[in-house]
Amino acid sequence: MKLYNISLNNLKRRKGKMIFLVMGLVIGIATVVTLLSITESMSMDIEKRLNQFGANIVMTPRNENLSLSYGGINVGGVNYKVREFDEKKINDIRKIKNSKNIGIIAPKVIGAVKVKGRDVLLMGVDFEQEIALKTWWQFDGYLPKQANEVLLGSQVASSFDLSTGDNMILSGRNFVVKAVLQPTGASEDNVIIADLHESQKVLGKEGKVSMVEIAAFCQGCPINEMTLQIAEKFPDAKVTALKQAVMSKMQSIELFKSFSLGISVLVIFIGSLLVFVTMMGSVSERTREIGIFRAIGFRRGHVMQIILLEALIVGLVGGFLGFFGGSTIAWATLPFVLEGGVFAGINISLGIISLLLSVSLSLAASLYPARKASNLDPSEALRVL
Amino acid sequence: MTDNRHLIEIKEVGKDYLSKDVAVKAIRNMDFFIDDGEFVSIMGQSGSGKSTLLSIIGGLNHPTRGNVFVDTLDIYSLSSEQRADFRSEYIGIIFQSFQLIPYLTVLENVKLPMAITGIKKGKKKEMAMNVLKKVGLQEKVNRLPDQLSGGEQERVAIARAIVNNPPILLADEPTGNLDSETAIEVMNLLKELNDDQTIIMVTHNQDMCAYSSRTIRVKDGECFLY
DSSP: OOHHHHHHHHHHHTHHHHHHHHHHHHHHHHHHHHHHHHHHHHHHHHHHHHHHHOOSEEEEEOOSSOOOEETTEEOTTOOOOOOOEEGGGGGGGGGSTTGGGEEEEEEEEEEEEEETTEEEEEEEEOHHHHHHHOTTOOEEEOOOOSTTEEEEOHHHHHHTTOOTTOEEEETTEEEEEEEEEOOOSSGGGGEEEEEHHHHHHHHTOTTEESEEEEEEOSSSOOHHHHHHHHHHHOTTEEEEEOHHHHHHHHHHHHHHHHHHHHHHHHHHHHHHHHHHHHHHHHHHHTHHHHHHHHHTTOOHHHHHHHHHHHHHHHHHHHHHHHHHHHHHHHHHHHHHHSTTOOOOOOOHHHHHHHHHHHHHHHHHHHHHHHHHHHTOOHHHHHHTO | OOSSOOSEEEEEEEEEEEETTEEEEEEEEEEEEEOTTOEEEEEOOTTSSHHHHHHHHTTSSOOSEEEEEETTEEGGGSOHHHHHHHHHHHEEEEOTTOOOOTTSOHHHHHHGGGGGSOOOHHHHHHHHHHHHHHTTOTTOTTOOGGGSOHHHHHHHHHHHHHTTOOSEEEEESTTTTSOHHHHHHHHHHHHHHTTTSEEEEEESOGGGGGGSSEEEEEETTEEEEO
16 A cells, blocks of 8 residues: 555546546647647648748849839830859859758749740740749640750740640750640740750850749748848849748738637636646545544645645546547548648657646646645544544 | 653643634643553543543644643654654554545555555555454455445454554544444454553443443543543
């Protein structure tokens, strides 16, 4: 017979009370776990979507002039001389401090070419990188693999009545149309997309790059810092973080996180109150029993140990069930809360936090009842005998 | 310190308490001693102060005045925690209405006083089984209290009180809830235990005093020795 035997037997014997106590904690912990799991899954979903969204940093040559276009409308027909980067230096992007966050680097060379007497924009790309970045691109035909193969924007194809398999001449060089992009509603509809190095030759810009799109794969990564780090490597470049989409989505998540935190605190508070009230009731009910313990020689500390051991057991059971209950609810409800949402999986760290939180709450809520029990005067307690 | 080595010495002990803002003298300056090996009955009517006296002797109820010496130790000069240790070592209490812990089995109830001692697990069981054999309950060790008769519950309470082998056994109306036949059985058991323990028994039943070697009568908080 040890003190923990008394605690265990009491909990076993008073199953109804034990279940009530555990339920209080399970509801609290399950709510916290559900909300945190859903928030985590939402963050992951946003990250995934942002990755699909493409580049989140764009590097262009610095230009002192102001742009005269807005929303795709050019005013005044002003053409500026396009400046370029040295292609060899592009690899320096991978030397920044946050290089581990850099996923895709997609360099481009851009310039005008004549097709059947009309000016058309030619964009030279590294197809492998470009396709990884523009996951939403869909095209009829096959992705160009040879240097003399091109991908046409939908507008270009219809303007020049070109389709897959047709030949076209660009600056005296023969190219084969390998695929035609389906309309994207973006600039790609109006360009001819060809291999980077072949385009450099066509445009007379060997070893030059007009712009670089960069995709940073990370959840809430330090995009501003990365922008500054790249700008430091390329003093002549204008490095822009495409933050708007990230910010608005992250703001929504932050809002949901704050809401979750508020709800969690409220539910945890109610759960703790439930444990406190039940433990107080249990101590009052057990006055006689505590009197007997004290009369046969139990010290105050022994009585406290018995009550707190019960709280510890209740906390552990509540935390364990609350964590798995919350994870299950998150898994089951996520498809309804978030379209196409995928459950982030069982988070061991969250499990440990749940157990610690549950045990701490249970112990904290039982501390006063335990002190009250241990301070019972044995003669007073025995009066109820 | 006392002049003579009595096991228990009550020196000018008094106990007052407030009842509806009125001071009531539960015990009025009592003075007596109990020697080692005695079986003393404390007899009196309800409300005479006999249970209060027993709780004072047991170190459970601080007297308003006077001293209680047990084995020359002034027990009310000790702190509350030291008195708990004293009770664990010196006192076995048989409560009125048995007062067993309902969620513990017979064996666990008997082992309860040993939960706070350093005795090894196997030894605890051996000691508990020995006293259960002594009270004739070795066959019912795994029963819960509510599965026992009144007499059996009383015997479990006695086993729990003696398991640590305390030198002093306090019994508060041990036969109060028993039929006369079972009461005689219990009194015979207490008489047997008196070979090893000093017993102080509170009762209001004159017949039970016959088992004791001496009776202290208590009336209106005062004692009369016989």
